[in-house]
Structures are given as structure tokens and as C-alpha cells.
Amino acid sequence: MSYTKFTIPERGPEVLDGAAAPTLSLLPGTYNFVQSELGEPGFRFEVTDGGVVTYDPGSETFLDGKGTRDVVVRGFPLEINTSALSEDLGLRVTGRPTLGRGSHNLKLVPGRYGFFLALGVSDLEFRLGADGQVAVPPAHAGYASGNGSTLEIRGYTVTFDFRQLSHDLRPELLGNSTVLSRATTQQLTLVPCSTYRFTLAIGYAELVYALTPEGQVTVPPAHAGYASGNGSTLEIRGYTVTFDFRQLSHDLRPELLGNSTVLSRTTTQQLTLTPCSTYRFTLAIGYAELVYALTPEGQVTVPPAHAGYASGNGSTLEIRGYTVTFDFRQLSHDLRPELLGNSTVLSRTTTQQLTLTPCSTYRFTLAIGYAELVYALTPEGQVTVPPAHAGYASGNGSTLEIRGYTVTFDFRQLSHDLRPELLGNSTVLSRTTTQQLTLTPCSTYRFTLAIGYAELVYALTPEGQVTVPPAHAGYASGNGSTLEIRGYTVTFDFRQLSHDLRPELLGNSTVLSRTTTQQLTLTPCSTYRFTLAIGYAELVYALTPEGQVTVPPAHAGYASSNGSTLEIRGNTITLDFHGQHHDLVPDFLGQQNVVLSHTQPHQLTLVAGSFLLRSKRDSLCDAHLAVRPDGSIQPV
Numbered sequence: 001m002s003y004t005k006f007t008i009p010e011r012g013p014e015v016l017d018g019a020a021a022p023t024l025s026l027l028p029g030t031y032n033f034v035q036s037e038l039g040e041p042g043f044r045f046e047v048t049d050g051g052v053v054t055y056d057p058g059s060e061t062f063l064d065g066k067g068t069r070d071v072v073v074r075g076f077p078l079e080i081n082t083s084a085l086s087e088d089l090g091l092r093v094t095g096r097p098t099l100g101r102g103s104h105n106l107k108l109v110p111g112r113y114g115f116f117l118a119l120g121v122s123d124l125e126f127r128l129g130a131d132g133q134v135a136v137p138p139a140h141a142g143y144a145s146g147n148g149s150t151l152e153i154r155g156y157t158v159t160f161d162f163r164q165l166s167h168d169l170r171p172e173l174l175g176n177s178t179v180l181s182r183a184t185t186q187q188l189t190l191v192p193c194s195t196y197r198f199t200l201a202i203g204y205a206e207l208v209y210a211l212t213p214e215g216q217v218t219v220p221p222a223h224a225g226y227a228s229g230n231g232s233t234l235e236i237r238g239y240t241v242t243f244d245f246r247q248l249s250h251d252l253r254p255e256l257l258g259n260s261t262v263l264s265r266t267t268t269q270q271l272t273l274t275p276c277s278t279y280r281f282t283l284a285i286g287y288a289e290l291v292y293a294l295t296p297e298g299q300v301t302v303p304p305a306h307a308g309y310a311s312g313n314g315s316t317l318e319i320r321g322y323t324v325t326f327d328f329r330q331l332s333h334d335l336r337p338e339l340l341g342n343s344t345v346l347s348r349t350t351t352q353q354l355t356l357t358p359c360s361t362y363r364f365t366l367a368i369g370y371a372e373l374v375y376a377l378t379p380e381g382q383v384t385v386p387p388a389h390a391g392y393a394s395g396n397g398s399t400l401e402i403r404g405y406t407v408t409f410d411f412r413q414l415s416h417d418l419r420p421e422l423l424g425n426s427t428v429l430s431r432t433t434t435q436q437l438t439l440t441p442c443s444t445y446r447f448t449l450a451i452g453y454a455e456l457v458y459a460l461t462p463e464g465q466v467t468v469p470p471a472h473a474g475y476a477s478g479n480g481s482t483l484e485i486r487g488y489t490v491t492f493d494f495r496q497l498s499h500d501l502r503p504e505l506l507g508n509s510t511v512l513s514r515t516t517t518q519q520l521t522l523t524p525c526s527t528y529r530f531t532l533a534i535g536y537a538e539l540v541y542a543l544t545p546e547g548q549v550t551v552p553p554a555h556a557g558y559a560s561s562n563g564s565t566l567e568i569r570g571n572t573i574t575l576d577f578h579g580q581h582h583d584l585v586p587d588f589l590g591q592q593n594v595v596l597s598h599t600q601p602h603q604l605t606l607v608a609g610s611f612l613l614r615s616k617r618d619s620l621c622d623a624h625l626a627v628r629p630d631g632s633i634q635p636v
Contacts, residue, residue: 001075002106005094006035006042007520015094018073033073037092037110037116038125042109045071056392058130061461062109075107076132076475079150086188088175089153090116100175118172120195126151133241138212143192155189156215159233162186166271168258169198169205169236171604179257194555203278209234224297226275239273239298242316245269250352251341252281252288252319262340278463281329284338286361289379292317309358321355325399328352332437334424335364335371335402345423367421369444372462375400389462392441398428405464411435415520417507418447418454420483424435428506450504452527455545472545475524487521488547494518498604500590501537501568503528511589528605531586538608541566556627558608568607570633575613576601577623584613610636 004018010031014021018039028049032041043063045055053071055063064072081103082089090098110130115122124144127135134146144153160500162182170179171188180186194210205229212217217229227236229521236563245252245265253262253493256269263269274278277293293301300312327350328335336345337354346352353360356362360376374392376384383395393402411418411431419428419463420437429435439445443459458474460469466478467528476485492515494501503520512518526542539559542550549561559568577584577598584596585603594603596613606627613623624636 001073002108003035003091003093003095003097006033007094010324025387033109035093035353036111036113037096038112038114040112042073042111042353055298061132063132066129073109076128076503077149078108078128079259080104080106081150081152083188084154085116085154085344087173087174087190089122089191090174092116092121098174115191117191119193119208120193123192123194124153126496134198140192142215144423145202149502153191155191156211156232157187157189158211158217159184160188161233161235162274164272165274166236167200167254167273167302169283170257172197172199172275183259185564188411191555198274200274200278201277202255202280203276205237206277208277208466209511213363218383221277225298226297226309236523237273239294239315240270240272241294241300243269243271244316244318245321245357247320247355248344248357249321250283250337250356252283252357253340255287258417264341271415281357283357283359283361284340285363289358289360290319306358308381319357322356322377322398323353324353324377324383326352326354328404328440329400330403332404332425332442333420334438335366335440338363338365338370347424347624365439366440366442366444367423368446369442372441372443373402389441391464393463402440402541403441404459405438405481406438407460407466409435409437410482410484411487411523413486413521415487415501415508416505416522418449418523419506421446421448421453428509446613447521447523449525449527450506451529453528455524456485460590472524472546474522474547485523487523488542488543488564489519489521490549491538492518492520493565494566494570494618496569496605498570498591498606499586499588501533501607502531502589504531504536513590520577532607532609532611533589535610539568555608556605557630570607571627572603573627573631573633574601574603582615586631587612587614 005015006018007015008250009223021130026047028047030046032045033043034041043055043059045053048054050066052069054066062074062076078098082099082101083103085101088098088100091097100438101552105592108128109502110128112125124140126146129135132149134149135150136144136146139598143155154160160180165182168179168182170177174485190211192211192213195208197208198205207223212218216231217232217234218228219227223411226238228420234559243263251262253260273294275296278291280291282286290306295301295617298315300315300317302310302312309321326346331348334348335344336343356377358377358379361374364371364375373389376386381396381398385395386395392404409429414431418426439460441460441462446455447454447459455474461467466481466483468476490510494522497514500511500514502509522543524543524545527540529540530537539555547564547568550562551559551561558571587593608627615622626634626636628634
């Protein structure tokens with residue numbers, strides 16, 4: 001047997017599994033073996049007073065064990081071919097197995113069988129006779145046939161026309177989740193059923209249509225205003241709905257299959273939709289609270305709980321929203337609400353107002369990343385803040401106040417200043433003393449340097465604690481609401497160069513002399529570089545979170561790192577300009593008033609970069625040259 005589960009109604013509803021060869025205690029009497037959900041027994045057997053089993057001679061072709069205490073159910077071989085269909089079928093037997101599209105060789109006991117679909121059951125029933133032959137009722141001969149022990153289900157090809165809709169539809173079918181595009185008509189081969197329907201992006205379309213045993217598509221009279229069946233074609237015209245969001249401060253994206261268009265609030269918008277009771281909108285993050293309906297009569301309806309800010313008037317949906325006041329005046333930075341179609345930054349200098357639709361997942365973007373706070377605007381127009389964020393933010397009616405936490409920054413051991421990356425605040429924090437800023441909790445705060453960003457990304461928790469990732473614990477720490485960055489001391493060795501170097505640092509323009517090694521205390525960063533008398537050195541070196549200096553392979557010929565030391569040996573070049581008849585003065589850091597005579601060649605050891613040698617006679621005779629990382633020279 002292909003399916004081993006069955007019931008014996010006379011002993012109760014328990015489902016038995018023949019695969020385990022169960023031993024049953026049965027009193028003398030007549031019993032039915034049932035697998036089909038249609039209730040017709042596959043066979044009857046009798047337990048005699050002597051405790052042995054007997055059954056009709058007609059059952060001997062598929063049973064064994066007569067006259068013994070055992071019943072062996074062999075069944076009849078049966079082939080079911082559903083290759084032509086666009087959906088799988090479920091066989092209505094105990095256990096409800098699903099038959100994928102294709103040919104299936106089964107063994108079943110005689111009886112009447114049917115099929116279940118994704119929703120409801122198929123109109124088709126077939127009979128497997130006591131002779132092992134398949135029979136299909138004449139009313140179903142147009143799409144199914146029995147030939148000996150073979151059941152072929154061809155179904156009917158149905159054409160779907162959704163071209164007037166603004167969205168696609170997904171037929172609810174077993175084994176087929178394909179979305180049917182509205183761009184053109186589509187076809188599926190289906191078995192007759194009275195309960196076909198469609199899934200939308202969320203929920204189900206209101207329409208439940210039928211495919212009759214004659215291959216005709218029918219639509220209930222209540223849905224005739226927007227859909228019709230014409231022979232084997234289902235046309236869904238839908239209703240045109242007008243959306244009015246003009247009072248909102250943000251746009252809305254209807255959650256539709258095959259259509260991710262954002263509807264602008266600048267003017268009313270229209271979409272053609274099929275009736276459904278679960279339409280909603282996606283916002284920049286999450287979903288609007290409102291779930292509205294389009295009825296089979298083409299009317300937009302809004303639940304009473306949302307009537308304070310939205311209404312349906314005929315085929316128009318108006319969302320007025322609620323005006324929310326934002327008070328960030330205690331913060332040291334601005335905030336950008338994460339909204340569709342609105343990237344405005346709200347200044348902390350005064351209270352601000354926005355008109356929003358209720359949603360439970362509003363949040364703010366910062367200069368990088370997102371604020372930890374996710375606040376809600378309820379259908380009643382109240383702003384609510386999760387309890388975990390009550391220490392620094394609160395909702396009071398339609399006002400959201402974010403007070404933040406005051407964080408102390410201690411960079412006093414560094415040789416440079418730091419600029420927190422904040423919206424609306426580009427202040428550089430001096431290392432000469434501790435500094436304070438009032439921030440909203442966020443897990444992705446960082447600093448900008450003279451070029452690029454510090455490696456450290458620190459967090460301010462909803463409890464007001466500063467935390468530093470373990471990988472950065474060697475040079476930075478969070479202690480309560482204080483962030484201390486001690487940095488690493490880096491040794492610079494430029495003693496082989498013919499010029500000095502100026503590290504490009506915030507708040508520190510000191511030139512490092514080549515006469516001896518130099519030291520600076522730096523925060524890890526991957527984009528440190530030096531300024532020359534003109535422009536920048538080509539070398540960009542890194543200080544890792546472990547305190548190691550690294551040099552790119554392309555610069556290994558003249559620079560190297562060893563632990564926390566950066567050595568720049570430079571490339572030695574020879575200058576021979578005896579044919580110029582004038583001397584040159586190098587415009588180098590740390591090389592003032594040095595004259596290079598044109599009467600003899602000169603050697604200079606330079607870092608990769610651009611250099612100027614000024615003529616003592618005429619600026620038109622100045623020499624501009626670039627030293628490449630491989631030591632080659634190019635005129636500029």
C-alpha cells in the first residue's frame with residue numbers, strides 16, 4: 001500500500017498505521033477498513049466467534065489472510081497522471097498526502113476517492129473498482145479519464161487577465177507559488193474547484209471564483225462589479241482607488257505584489273486594486289498601523305480605531321495623520337527621521353513638527369547608522385517610547401522629547417584632536433581638556449580625523465553607558481558615561497630623508513624633524529598621511545587597533561613598519577642641472593635657504609610625493625618633479 005494509515009470506525013476514531021503491523025483486539029462482528037475521506041470503506045471484514053478473519057470473495061484479489069488472525073492489505077496498482085496541471089493535488093485519504101505534478105504509481109484499496117487543493121476540494125471524484133479499474137463520472141470526462149488502472153487528469157487551461165490592475169496576483173495553489181504578472185494575460189491549467197482564490201502581498205483577495213467541470217470560469221454575483229468569467233477566462237478589472245496623503249510629511253509605499261512604487265504626498269495618487277480586507281503600507285522601516293479594506297462594491301473602509309487620522313470616502317482613502325512635535329534641544333546634534341520621500345534633518349535649535357501616519361517602528365538616522373530609539377505613534381495620536389529608553393526619552397501626548405545622555409570625552413593623552421561625526425555639529429574636540437557632548441544612544445558613533453575616520457566605533461547604550469568593542473580595549477575604554485581614548489605611541493624615523501614631514505592631524509600642525517626619531521600618540525586609523533611643503537606624501541599608513549603600524553606593499557621599497565615604529569627611508573635621487581646655468585633652492589620642509597649649485601650634481605633622499613625646486617634667477621625656471629613609490633622621477 002502506498003499509504004498505510006487507516007481507521008476502523010467500529011472501534012473508534014483512532015488513526016492506525018499499517019506500516020507498524022498493529023495487533024488489534026476485536027470482538028466478533030463486522031468491521032470496515034476506511035482510508036478515503038469520502039467515508040466509503042475500502043472493504044469489510046468479519047471477525048468470527050473463533051477469532052479468525054473472513055471477508056467476501058470479491059476482496060480476495062487485493063487481500064490475504066482469510067481464515068487466519070491476520071489481514072494483509074495489498075491493494076490494487078494505480079497510476080495517477082497529473083503532468084498537464086499547474087498545481088499539485090492532495091489525495092483525500094488518511095494522512096492527506098500531496099501528489100506533485102507528474103505520474104504517480106500507487107497502490108490503493110477499492111473505493112471512491114477525491115482530491116483536496118490549497119483551499120477546499122476539487123470537484124473531481126473517481127472510483128477504483130473491485131476489479132482494479134478506474135472510473136470517472138461522465139460529468140468530468142472533459143478533463144479527466146480512467147483507462148484501465150490509469151487515471152489521467154488533464155484539467156482545463158484558464159486565461160487570467162489582470163492588465164487593468166496596478167499589482168500582480170499569486171494564485172493560491174498547492175506546489176505553485178508563482179506570481180502572475182499583470183503585464184500580459186497569463187495561463188494556468190487547473191482542475192475544477194469552486195474555491196479558487198488569490199494571495200496578495202498580505203492576506204487574500206476577496207474574490208473566490210470557480211472553475212466548473214465543464215471548464216467555465218464563474219464569479220459570484222457580489223463580485224461582478226470588478227471581475228467576470230467569460231468561458232475559460234477570468235478578468236479582474238479591479239477598482240480605481242484615490243489616495244490623498246497631502247497632509248503627511250512623508251510618502252507611503254503600498255504593499256503590493258509586483259509594484260514597489262512609492263506614492264508621493266505632493267498630489268493625490270491613483271491605483272487600481274482588487275478588493276481585499278488587508279491592504280497596508282510600508283514605511284522607510286516597518287509598516288503603517290492602518291490596515292484598510294477595498295470592498296467588493298469598490299468602497300474604501302477604515303477600521304473605527306483609525307478614524308481619528310484616516311477615512312474612506314467612496315473609492316478615496318485619505319490619511320491626514322497626526323502632527324508630532326519633536327524636542328531635541330538638549331542634544332549636541334541634530335536628527336534625521338527615517339521617512340520615505342523626506343530626508344530633512346531636524347535641527348536641535350528649536351522644537352520641530354512633522355505630520356506622520358501611526359506606526360510602531362519610527363526611528364532616526366544619525367551621521368552614520370541609526371539611533372537606538374524606536375518609537376511609536378499610536379492610532380490615537382500618542383507618542384510612546386519603550387520602557388528601556390525612558391531614561392533619556394519620553395512621549396507626552398503628541399510630543400517626543402529626547403534628552404539624551406551627557407558623555408565625557410577624554411583624549412588628553414593623544415597628540416591630536418578628534419571631530420565626532422554628528423549631524424549638524426562639526427565641532428573639533430580639543431585634547432587639551434576633557435570635553436562633553438549630549439548624545440542620543442546609538443551603537444555606531446565614530447570620529448573623523450584630518451582625513452578619513454578613526455577605527456573606533458563606540459556605543460552609547462539606552463542606559464547611558466559608553467561601551468567599546470573588545471578589539472579596541474588596548475587603547476580605549478568606556479567607564480560609565482566617559483569615553484577615554486589613550487591611543488598608541490608611534491615612533492617616526494625619517495633620519496635618512498633630506499626633508500622633514502608634517503603629519504596631517506586635527507589640532508596639530510607640528511613639523512617632525514628628521515634630525516632624530518619622533519613620537520606621537522595616535523588613535524588607530526587606516527588613512528594617516530603627511531603634508532609636504534607642497535601637497536601630500538603618497539604614503540598612506542595605518543595604525544591598527546592592536547597598535548601596529550602597517551605600510552601598503554606598493555610603498556615597501558622606501559618605507560617599513562616594525563611594531564609601533566614607522567621608518568621612511570625614502571628614495572635617493574640624483575639631480576644634475578649643470579646645463580641650466582642657474583642654481584636651485586629646494587622648497588622642502590626643514591630645508592630653508594639651502595642652495596643647490598648648478599655646477600655639480602646633487603643627491604637628495606625623498607619620500608614619494610611632489611616637490612618644487614625654485615630657481616634663484618627666474619620662477620619660469622622652477623623645477624617641479626614627482627618622485628614615485630618605486631623611486632622613478634616624473635616632471636610635473
